[in-house]
Amino acid sequence: MSSLIDARDAETGRPWAWRRLLKSLGPGLITGAADDDPSGIATYSQAGAQFGYSLGWVMVFSYPLMAVTQSISARIGCVTGCGIARNLRRHHPRWLLRCVVLMLLVANIANLGADLGAMAAALQLLVPGPALLYGAGFALLCILLEVFLSYARYAAILRWLTLSLFAYAAVVLVVRVPWSEALLGAFVPHLAFDAEHAQALVAILGTTISPYLFFWQASQEVEEQLRRTAQPLYIAPARAGEELARVRIDTWVGMGYSNLISLFIIIATAATLHAGGITDIQNSAQAAEALRPIAGGLAFALFACGIIGTGLLAVPVLAGSAAYAVCEAFDWVEGLDHKPKDAKAFYGVIVLATALGLGVGFIGLDPIKALYWSAVLNGLLAAPLMATMLAIAGSRRIMGPVTLPRSMAIAGWLAVLVMAAASIAFLVL
Template identity: 70%
Template sequence: MTADADVKVEAASQLLASQSILKVLGPGLITGAADDDPSGIATYSQVGAQFGYGLAWVMLFSYPLMAVTQAISGRIGCVTGRGIAQNLRRHYPRWLLQGVVLLLLIANVVNLGADLGAMGAALQLIIGGSEIPYIVGFAVLCVLLEAFLSYRQYATVLKWLTLSLFAYVAVLFAVAVPWREALTRTFLPTIVLDAPHATALVALLGTTISPYLFFWQASQEVEEQLRRTVKPLYVTPSQSGSELARMTTDTWVGMGYSNLISLFIIIATAATLHASGITDIQSSSQAAEALRPIAGVFTFAVFACGVIGTGLLAVPVLAGSAAYAVCECFDWIEGLDHKLKDARAFYTIITLATLIGLSLNFIGIDPIKALYWSAVLNGVLAAPLMATMLLIATNPRIMGTLILGPAMQIVGWLATAVMLLATIGLLVL
């Protein structure tokens, strides 16, 4: 598709003119919202507390890189009718597939454990008691929702959970923000070249561009096609204009929503914690607790509730992306639209990933160190996986006539280079 950009823009205009935007939004919106998980909230809070508004610009810089990367993964799902791992299995060496899936599985399980722990700690802050039963309860709830709701019902639940991110909009307007300074530092940044700023930059990029999101969105686009009885686009390229427009609009809106909320969290914590001299925050629940004496009980409670809401959204995405990848690796039946008895391996992997993540909260592993190594694994995996996705998306044997246009290829390779440099920086620092 050589006139790719023109076709998509024209089709997107027609699509948005004829449909409600809420009907267009789906996998892209859910994927973007899931990126602001409790672990991500901890990162954004630490950056705001430590550097004030100094690194808020990173969220603007990362937005097009993140959106294009997710659009590439979504496009692979739409065009081929298969997820990332299944395309790797069909077209690339088996060692590459197995290595990617193993790293993804390890990183996801660690992230799952950290998110469940953060959710339990946040609920403990709100209602008191022991956090242990809360952590167990959240893990069980997430598994049950994925196992016993149909894809249509579950996608609806996840869509509504994206509204939990508005908690951080409420926080932003409940505190006194020096908007002139905040916006100036965001749009006219001052670049500081030292180890602390470089480390924070790497952490922000690693938090926003994460491999598990690639697998999730590609597989969810396939689920959407099955739900709407739409054939893969390589079979029906004549339908590609409207379908790719839907996916592209959904993705850019979803990633924009994600990055805007991340920016709000950085600004809110900069205006409160940093301004009050609190510069060391190591978890999302710690950030919520630190807000209580500074911004009031309302702000603290809303922030903590946001941690729980985003956790309920992110934990199933982490477990689900792992299950999609493993099942596609072995060509097992996979998908949330299958009943439990028809896709036992898929739901077993979701359950095991969640339970192993849960167990990390009880065996004395330092959650901050665990998150650090999870970030390292995601960083090691991100750049080569992004390069592989670009090779898939530009291969006519796989994509037919619907290969990536030049503009998306350029931005895609730029995003890959940025993540490679970020990974090298993380390992060096």
């Protein structure tokens, strides 16, 4: 192991292991960072404000479940050379495909509305101006980048945007945190069987393990194969060991980064808002504004800038995952590496979903209700979709010799049970 770490690349002189790690980061890192979108920030902020540090353990507990689930979706893309929706079209009843895609579309559009509204509100806190104009500007910017940049250049921009999440690590550094209490909340589960905790638990899990992330990462792995002109692994199983090792590193690092930042948000809001008696946060911009008198202007500015940065990352992922799902469902040309004239339907769905999301955020609909129903749909969709993915990944007929290992299958089914149990508990309580 030490020789591997100490070995240096002949061109750069950097440790080879780090060079390999950085080269491995791509779809998994982007997917994980996109999970901490403005609506997710609102969910984690509310958890910290309402319950203090006591729900921090959910981020630690959900990390392996999230990483395994995303690894399965990435594996499906690598092995079959197709995204989730195209595999559903080929191997499952059409009614199941239609239900999944419709629920994903509704949830993504509601989420887009919440995210664009939060980005506009955050910018309004920093630079006073019209929220509608700011929201439209963000929507237009995301559309232009996604439609007119090549996949390689756009993926590079998304990778750089993942750095915006460090704003929340910085917030934790500038506020006073009782670390013994924070670490106790992170590593010792606190269970309370009441409606408020059940709702918070489902909201956190639904925000962390979201169906749109499954579609996005699987399709991004397909895009990566096309960019490198590589064959799907069921055709070239000799490459499976190296390729799946890259996917595993990328996904576990990306999901670890995502959940660590989510934990930082819970800790930051627990140390400031909850400690200051503010226990009801309606959106991420309100969380930023509430930080100003308690934690100071720097923490406020970092929190607000983080909302904008993560929104610029998440909005294209939400719109793009919807476009992949719709186009794969109808067997249309899809992919960010296609020019707009060659994939009109794909880019049309991106534009339409973003525009509808902007409308949801600015036509007077309650953004909190939109976000709530988005979370409900994600929660209802997640467990059955995860079970379907496990069936696909375990099928030798679909995956060839690169089927899912038993250990991953067991962990995947555990994640399904946790998501299903959380949703049932929420409905019952």
